[in-house]
Amino acid sequence: MPRINSYAELEAFRKQLQSQRDPNRICITLCSGSACHATGSGDVAKSIEAELKTQGLSGAVDFRRTGCHGFCEKGPIIVIHPEEICYFQIEPKDVPEIVSQTIKEKKVVERLLYTDPQTGEKIVHESEIPFYKYQERIVFGSNGSIDPKSIEDYLVIGGYSALAKALSSLKAEEVLVEIKKANLRGRGGGGFPAGRKWEGSRDAPENPKYVIVNADEGDPGAYMDRSLLEGNPHCVLEGLTLGAYAIGANEGYIYVRQEYPLAVENVHIAIRMSEELGLLGKNILGSGFDFTVKVHQGAGAFVCGESTALMTALEGRVGEPRPKYVRSNIKGLWGKPSVLNNVETWANVPLIINRGADWFTGIGTEKSKGTKIFSVVGKITNTGLVEVPMGMPLKDIIYKIGGGIPGGKKFKAVQTGGPSGGCIPESLLDLPVGFDELTQAGSMMGSGGMIVMDEDTCLVDVARYFIEFLTDESCGKCVPCREGLRQMLKILTRITTGEGQEGDLELLEDLAETAKEASLCALGTSAPNPFLSTVRYFRDEYVAHIRDKRCPALSCKKLIAFHIDPEKCSACGMCLRKCPVEAIDGGKKKIHIIDQQKCTQCGTCFEVCPERFAAVRKISGAPVPPPIPEEKRTITRKSKEI
Amino acid sequence: MDKERIDRIIDKYQAEPSYLIQVLLDIQAENHWLPKDALARVGERLKVPMTWIQHIATFYKAFSLVPKGRNKVHVCMGTACHVRGATRVLDTIQDLTGIKAGETDLDLKFSLQTVNCLGCCALGPVVEINGKTHGKMAPGKAADVLKNYE
Numbered sequence: 156m157p158r159i160n161s162y163a164e165l166e167a168f169r170k171q172l173q174s175q176r177d178p179n180r181i182c183i184t185l186c187s188g189s190a191c192h193a194t195g196s197g198d199v200a201k202s203i204e205a206e207l208k209t210q211g212l213s214g215a216v217d218f219r220r221t222g223c224h225g226f227c228e229k230g231p232i233i234v235i236h237p238e239e240i241c242y243f244q245i246e247p248k249d250v251p252e253i254v255s256q257t258i259k260e261k262k263v264v265e266r267l268l269y270t271d272p273q274t275g276e277k278i279v280h281e282s283e284i285p286f287y288k289y290q291e292r293i294v295f296g297s298n299g300s301i302d303p304k305s306i307e308d309y310l311v312i313g314g315y316s317a318l319a320k321a322l323s324s325l326k327a328e329e330v331l332v333e334i335k336k337a338n339l340r341g342r343g344g345g346g347f348p349a350g351r352k353w354e355g356s357r358d359a360p361e362n363p364k365y366v367i368v369n370a371d372e373g374d375p376g377a378y379m380d381r382s383l384l385e386g387n388p389h390c391v392l393e394g395l396t397l398g399a400y401a402i403g404a405n406e407g408y409i410y411v412r413q414e415y416p417l418a419v420e421n422v423h424i425a426i427r428m429s430e431e432l433g434l435l436g437k438n439i440l441g442s443g444f445d446f447t448v449k450v451h452q453g454a455g456a457f458v459c460g461e462s463t464a465l466m467t468a469l470e471g472r473v474g475e476p477r478p479k480y481v482r483s484n485i486k487g488l489w490g491k492p493s494v495l496n497n498v499e500t501w502a503n504v505p506l507i508i509n510r511g512a513d514w515f516t517g518i519g520t521e522k523s524k525g526t527k528i529f530s531v532v533g534k535i536t537n538t539g540l541v542e543v544p545m546g547m548p549l550k551d552i553i554y555k556i557g558g559g560i561p562g563g564k565k566f567k568a569v570q571t572g573g574p575s576g577g578c579i580p581e582s583l584l585d586l587p588v589g590f591d592e593l594t595q596a597g598s599m600m601g602s603g604g605m606i607v608m609d610e611d612t613c614l615v616d617v618a619r620y621f622i623e624f625l626t627d628e629s630c631g632k633c634v635p636c637r638e639g640l641r642q643m644l645k646i647l648t649r650i651t652t653g654e655g656q657e658g659d660l661e662l663l664e665d666l667a668e669t670a671k672e673a674s675l676c677a678l679g680t681s682a683p684n685p686f687l688s689t690v691r692y693f694r695d696e697y698v699a700h701i702r703d704k705r706c707p708a709l710s711c712k713k714l715i716a717f718h719i720d721p722e723k724c725s726a727c728g729m730c731l732r733k734c735p736v737e738a739i740d741g742g743k744k745k746i747h748i749i750d751q752q753k754c755t756q757c758g759t760c761f762e763v764c765p766e767r768f769a770a771v772r773k774i775s776g777a778p779v780p781p782p783i784p785e786e787k788r789t790i791t792r793k794s795k796e797i
Numbered sequence: 798m799d800k801e802r803i804d805r806i807i808d809k810y811q812a813e814p815s816y817l818i819q820v821l822l823d824i825q826a827e828n829h830w831l832p833k834d835a836l837a838r839v840g841e842r843l844k845v846p847m848t849w850i851q852h853i854a855t856f857y858k859a860f861s862l863v864p865k866g867r868n869k870v871h872v873c874m875g876t877a878c879h880v881r882g883a884t885r886v887l888d889t890i891q892d893l894t895g896i897k898a899g900e901t902d903l904d905l906k907f908s909l910q911t912v913n914c915l916g917c918c919a920l921g922p923v924v925e926i927n928g929k930t931h932g933k934m935a936p937g938k939a940a941d942v943l944k945n946y947e
Contacts, residue, residue, distance in 0.1 A: 189916050189917065190916060190917040190918075190919060190920075193915075193917040193920060193923075193930035193932065194917070194919075194920065194930075194932070227917070227918070227919040228919045230919070373913065374914070375874070375875035375876045375877075375879075375913045375914035376875045376876035376877040376914055376918055377914070378914065378916035378918070381916055413822055413859055414859075414912070415916075451818075451819065452818075452819060452822055453857075454818050454821070454822055454853075454857035454858070454859040454860065455857050455858030455859040456856065456857050456858060457913070468818065469815075470815055471814055471815035471816060471817040471818055472817075472849075472853070473852050473853055473856045473857075474856070474857075530918065532876070532877035532918035532919070532921070533876065533877045533880045533881070533918075534880060534881070538877070538918050538919035539919065570876065604876070606876045606877055606880065608880050612880050617879075617880070620876070620879050621876075624874075624913070630856075712884075712885075733937045735889060735892070735893075735936060735937065735939075735940065736892075755888070755892070757885050757888065757889055757936040757937075758882070758885055758936065759935070759936050759937040762935060762937065763937060
């Protein structure tokens with residue numbers, strides 16, 4: 156590829172690329188993000204390539220492997236352009252039919268379309284599917300149409316035009332002013348205004364300055380940053396370069412988890428291609444501005460998502476946070492001014508420079524502007540990544556886009572903000588999503604994880620789960636976090652195993668208060684949130700565990716027992732065969748009984764018992780009925796009795 | 798792991814001490830664990846004390862100071878998997894393999910590890926074995942999946 160030396164050359168190159176693309180040419184795009192990869196998109200890709208060859212279409216049809224489309228529940232996903240016919244849950248065996256029917260004959264394969272669960276209607280186009288219809292995909296939208304390994308694809312959709320605009324016609328401070336005016340707030344956790352952070356670094360006297368991408372997405376159940384970096388790495392690079400230009404940095408880092416191999420690979424490719432084109436490196440677009448980017452892989456430590464810990468890790472040391480007497484935008488990496496923003500924040504920057512702060516502030520609420528990507532997971536019908544304007548009520552995200560709770564179960568709570576966030580109950584579902592709104596409700600925006608929980612989820616156990624996670628991930632530097640969390644975990648474990656005592660809740664509240672007040676970094680100060688928010692909204696569940704030794708959600712293993720209802724058991728033998736510990740006694744026409752001594756409460760019998768019998772039930776807080784006497788265990792044909 | 802391979806990795810990063818974590822990650826990726834002589838070589842070339850290397854090797858989750866089993870079983874304990882019953886899956890796998898999370902059996906057949914999120918929440922609970930994802934796991938399915946690994 157030729158090196159591009161000016162704004163005009165870039166535009167000429169873009170025009171040339173665009174003219175080579177025929178909008179009416181058939182293009183098959185296949186989602187190849189990590190989630191779809193896990194459901195077999197690699198095999199589908201192979202069979203598409205093979206099938207196009209056998210049917211003699213190799214030269215006539217484009218095939219593109221794109222990043223994540225977001226609708227992970229239904230992956231792997233194929234979209235056929237220009238008609239935008241959308242097929243879901245594709246297996247290699249479906250490919251010959253797609254090629255012969257849709258590509259050759261222009262016919263839609265009905266059985267592979269999305270079926271609206273409400274109306275039973277088949278939907279052909281992506282944009283008409285409820286999951287996509289209510290979203291506003293300004294950041295995430297290009298993911299499904301470009302090949303992340305191709306810089307041409309990014310240029311064709313207008314990529315690097317924001318950078319060209321800034322370098323050719325905006326002063327560095329004008330870029331900064333635009334970001335400040337847009338009131339772009341950090342998408343990684345705290346929601347700190349990016350513009351103010353940048354300004355601090357810009358005004359700091361020391362040099363050199365650094366810009367850093369935080370792609371150490373550690374929240375379990377959140378993967379939007381990974382999908383962005385995997386699916387559209389150039390938009391993050393472009394944003395980072397703009398940030399560097401604004402604050403006067405010439406070096407940048409991308410700190411990405413080594414658990415995200417595809418993101419690491421795609422970022423490396425993107426950097427190499429940008430360097431070849433002269434969009435990174437020395438004298439970018441002939442402007443005299445130099446900027447290089449290095450990739451640093453994280454070795455697996457949740458605390459490294461914290462800004463100062465991340466910078467320590469970048470220096471090649473153990474990722475322990477530093478006290479922030481002086482903020483890291485003044486004294487950060489190597490003690491120099493460093494701007495750290497997360498992936499999604501950087502990805503918003505080119506959009507703001509291109510379309511202007513006024514456009515950006517037109518989306519969202521008064522204090523939270525733009526859109527936010529959430530990963531909606533857990534007990535939800537449509538698991539996936541959704542991008543919505545700030546201010547959308549939680550209810551709409553969960554029901555309109557997420558499709559509600561599967562299996563006819565009742566909604567119980569939604570957990571936002573990752574391990575440091577909190578649980579929001581049903582009564583607050585009308586809450587519009589925004590940084591301040593979620594904080595007021597005792598949770599937080601975090602990086603955008605949204606874990607939906609139904610009536611079968613025990614909130615005490617959820618609190619214990621998060622505290623366990625944080626205890627494990629606490630770096631151990633400060634006492635309130637290291638010791639406080641450990642004690643909280645001990646007490647919560649006691650409660651969930653039926654050994655809770657009166658006074659435990661008060662003690663937990665005390666410990667939570669101390670950790671919140673006295674911890675060194677945000678990991679510790681926000682760690683008690685999962686407990687505080689659940690005790691705020693679900694105190695009665697805690698009380699049931701402590702006083703009645705009962706788990707209302709029938710989930711805590713030590714507090715439940717499984718019992719086969721002799722009236723309902725038809726001796727089908729399913730549970731008998733499947734029980735991994737041989738705790739079930741039964742036989743042909745003999746009512747099955749669970750040996751409570753042997754039972755490990757794994758729940759297999761409950762899951763395998765055919766729905767028409769539903770003989771296995773969970774009991775909590777009450778004694779298990781004694782097994783029925785041996786002589787009554789033989790089943791006589793029920794039809795004869797009547 | 799022979800000295801040449803270690804040196805090649807170190808050279809890739811110009812023996813720069815700030816790349817210590819990256820060097821160790823590369824050794825871990827090639828060798829699956831960090832042998833003592835490899836760490837000594839890294840210390841010598843990067844001019845960092847062994848205590849510093851040990852500090853890093855024990856702090857970050859990606860590193861292992863003991864050999865790993867032939868089959869690496871990763872049980873996802875992410876929140877989405879947790880609310881869908883990952884704990885029960887883990888308990889069953891622990892019972893079946895006889896090892897706890899973080900351990901390797903004496904025959905070096907299985908290494909069992911919990912991970913925080915594999916990012917395929919739609920498939921939860923997820924168990925990944927040698928890079929292959931097994932989705933929608935249940936305690937009853939664990940034995941059937943594990944018996945395919947020798």
